[in-house]
Amino acid sequence: MNHSHRLTLHRTIHEVTTCSEMSDSAFAAALPQGRKKRWIVPFGSVISRTIFILRRRSWRSLLICLTTLLICHNAIAFDERIDDIMYQDPEFPQATARVEFSDELKPLWLQALARPDAELQRMAADTIALAHRSGMLDLDDTADQLLAVLQQKDLEPSVRRAIVNALITLDARHAAKPFADVAATGSQEIVKLVEPALARWNYEPMRTVWRQRLADPEVERARLQLAIECLGTVKDAESLPALLQIVNNANAQLPLRLAAARASAAIDGNGLIATANELATVETGQPMTSLLSATLLTESDSSEGISILKKLATSDSVAVSGLALRVLFEIDPKLIYDESSSAIHSTDANIRRLGCQALVHRADIDSVALLGPLLNDLDPSLRRDVADWLLALSKQADLRESVIQTAVDVVARDEWRALEQGLIVVAMLDYEPAAPRLLELLSHRRPEVLVTAAWGLRKMAVADALPAMLRQAEQQTTTVVDGSNEPRYTFAIDSQLSHLFQAFGEMGFKESDPLLRKFIPKTLLYNGRSRPAAVWALGKLHEGTVDERLAASLAQRLADVLSMEPEVESVRQMSAIAIGRMGAESQLQVLRDFVREAPGNAGQACAWSLERMTGEKRDFALEFTRTSSNWFLVPKKSPVATETE
Template structure:
């Protein structure tokens, strides 16, 4: 995993997402292969998997589409891997506690073994036999018995199935929730008869009936199909009928079309329930009749829950028909239906699909519009002839005043390297939405259009001058930092005076702007060893706050009391606080990039010889550039888990 040096950008980006309407997180996932990606993405939409990743479908495109600071990738820092560490003595202690006569020790030991296994502790299979021994003893407290059963299930102890089955039938506690799903997963044959009998018992209900239906489906018990079919059609509670339909769909993968049609037409049950039962029964069905029924359940007036399932199955059977339906469902009020329509539409690479997906760039749900943008990139990749249409439609969206669409359009046009949009991006530097003006600055940095640099400089000058007087807004800080990086990457000399203004410590000025300005000066003077400038940067690097505490009470010298956080900065206040670490890091990086070999020993004062901390990495990288000494690889961080109920005196 690679990250930038002391990066605050992710935090800033998350903060900015509060702008505008409160936005629902959508359950989608990016995939890499087209059109197989569409099918996988569609499946994830249906089951509702939530991802909080910033990954993309293609490594190359992902690198272009990550909105973030360039100084976080130059130089690139590899974080140390974190490894969980469990003392080798823990297991023997817990097993010993399990064998003690004290009930509390037994209970805690069994619970801890299950918890440690969940956290990734290896070698706990050795505890299976002691757990089975304790579970098999007489006069065991019911809570201990339940904890032992839970630990055995967590350890996937299939050899304990007979013992669990016995105690499940005779225990004072209800172990069904623990034992029955495990026995079904292990395909434990003796429980089949119990589940069959429960299915026939008209008094059965609740969770036990659900376990029986699910278990018989996993055991592929075709004999139960007749009873399940009866339960689907009987006037039972909706949860029971739906569970029965799910189990029946797994057991009978054909010849249920007639039943589905009857349920859809039955006036004696709610229409929504009848159609939901019908689409559930057709989960694995094929053929013309099944497709016809599925088409009937994907209309514009259909209940979204039914339509999502029907459209998913229809896509498996007839992608063309599903794509025609998706052209309507892409504008559905239901977020799940809109989200699953995107990968279906991608299978039809034409101008109509482009038009529909570009409109979704302005969707009110952030993940939907992100996936629509990535879908458009996949279309261009799969069908080069659509490149012009995608650009044209995206530029139209950029020209609107819809901030969601503008933000996604910028990212998409940058990925396509559409430099003709630079003029509009300059205009959007003053957009009312932080999402837009920040992304516009990032886009201009990535497109590197020389003609836009003067206007970018004027914008940066206005914001920096304001920041010298009043506290700079967080979003403006990020925006102007992107502009500063653009000047450095373009070696834009007219911006140098502005960059130099950002070197002195000024807490009303944003720390990102100052760090980016110093980073860019390193690019402007790469290999040129400027003495005056390097002395200014070295002064900032040395400012570690030796006089920061002065006469302040100890409780006031905290991160929360820093002027850039509280807004209490004023004339002379800067000297009371240490320099921001982000700025110090970029000073070290720029000194290394400028080739200041006379400052090697000064830089070494701030280097511990490892690269775990951000400043250590920056100084180590600078020394590597100046002396050629290798940058040590980050050592893995051993994260020792503690606070167990029983631990060794020495880890």
């Protein structure tokens, strides 16, 4: 490879980053999407720290990290509604990063694309696509050079795939004609990329090609299905008779018939009633034809279509009934009111969800009663949604008491899933008579329940419960000190203590002061979330009253940044806040020393305390610029000139 252009070749964009290299935010982003959970322990940082400590041979630190890894292994993903008041009082804005891309990147990638090296061409095309998805602007003009390479003879298949992908990513619609040529001669892998793009771009000449495939008895199944899907995308009315012929062909494979039914529905939503009715009236025991009938009606809102869908909604096949119920619900939720009470008992979670949504829409006392048992649903997202729906229904004055009674009944039982969600409902509605039951549940066998009970007691803020909460906290602390707790409860106990401590601080329970002070020193025993909560609570308890000994201890925690095991950020943040709340002017210099860390949380906490105590305002940017440089090809930095030069 010619290096005269002063390029630096880095690892390929396909290289897999190891866990120890990943940032905590990157690790979190890699988790499955959907409803977010609160993963408290930063796995990536723990592993990276362990590797660092092995090199430094600090065995005490290694023991801490191994203990934390054990906690990670047994960590529970608590519900996102279980919040922490200590991070909201005060609440600091989060710094945001603005990504910048060097102006020299694009020319380098285009140089690589112009080289005869197939691997360089592939990597350059993939990088252009990735950079565009990452927010890099002004890449549209790379499409012409990408097209020029695409039209070269004897192009490597991997290069062709990468260039096609890049052009699709850039939405280069002027590539439609070359794409059509590629589709005519390319591999099935390339065709699966190219033809859906041509359909999205509504490239008219391809319609003839796709129609011809419908009539070709020798066409490959994959290409036939692709043609069906593309004709549905472009809503090609001329192909509707051929598509319906496939739908009615009992000898055709089900995936093809379903694809044809979906395409037909997209083309003419209300014009398929006759065909759908014929399929729906086939003798019972034929769920395939019923599924085809329901699929044909997915875009229909006619009275005839609704009548057929209502019949299909009672099918024994969950695929058929689920689809019919979904379509009916989208037309009008009232259409499935009658089926909702049976739908919530279905073995299919999606059907149960539809039944619940219909009950929520109906919004009456009977609906609330029917929703209650769903707080114990096996599907985590559904039972959480049911709790949210009950809370929403409680805003109606005529339903509030019914919702409270439903939640109280659930909390009285011992089904841990229902207990977790019922506790959330009771706490969010601030139903204080449930406090004795919450105190009982602080010792429940399930981590989800014992943590949620502690959080619920903080939310309800029942002063009479504080002595019992303190006894529980002291007992849990003792189990941690003497090692009598089971390892699988370590994380749960830490989280429960955190919520109890926050409750003590929020309600000003001074009797907890001696216990809270035990959590100030950095120790192997107390870690995670309980220590910052204890420090935050001490700040609340001593607000406006200076305790110099306490202030000195907190200042020591704030300043602990250079030891073998530096203090964790959350403890430093809460220490700075507590100093400010007390008004400990003897520690002003420590605050000034570390305010420079802003907009980090500890730095912002120092700025908050300084302004509170002295009126000093510190300006710091909440947006910073980060140069994106993790690419396979980046500009080589110019050498620094020396005096001899």
